[in-house]
Amino acid sequence: MEQLLNIGKVVKRSGVAASTLHYYETRGLIQSVRSPGNQRRYHRDVLRRVALIKVAQNLGVSLSEIEQAFKQLPEGRIAKQRDWQNLAKVWQLQLDQRISQLTQLRGQLSHCIGCGCLSVEDCPLRNPADQLATKGSGAQLLDGGMSVTS
Ligand code: FES
Incomplete structure (x- = not known):
């Protein structure tokens, strides 16, 4: 069974602030699930997604363009x-x-x-x-x- 990451681990490993992760989530760029205590938990592939967002932004790709591109990624399985x-x-x-x-x-x-x-x-x-x-x-x-x- 996959071990989910809490937001602190995602922040530490991605180098992205928690508020930014929340923003990405509201835009549908990343997803989380809720723990029994109603805290955000992330699948490990979120790290790849966040890294890709940062790389794309460095290339001048806008968040809207990233959003469109991510819609092509499969749902229900890791890209x-x-x-x-x-x-x-x-x-x-x-x-x-x-x-x-x-x-x-x-x-x-x-x-x-x-x-x-x-x-x-x-x-x-x-x-x-x-x-x-x-x-x-x-x-x-x-x-x-x-x-x-x-
Ligand atoms: S042609 Fe004169 S400023 Fe552009």
Whole structure:
């Protein structure tokens, strides 16, 4: 029979505060069961989940994205190496996309250094990929609900 961990052991072994564990639990990222004394008890795989959350956050993956990814993990059994590898593949793709976006942004920033105009028409940082042009002609910022005060 598996020995369950109390919250103090999970805190010590994961390096994550109890309040953070509670937060993860409210978001459904980890689960606990209750002891006869109504205290939280955790299966050992919670340590892997917490470690993965921290690694993913270090990679820039948001808690919402982690939440979505964890929904793909099996319920009722401990996640296996293959399950974790599948998560890693999804996050690798997301990371590749972010790197691509950041590389593009860095190039645009180089263009803007020394300029400072922040023009809606000309500045790629102010209006990335000319998003306003896709909304049609006219004063898109004003039509979009921005108020003008005098
Ligand atoms: S600040 Fe002038 S083009 Fe971006």
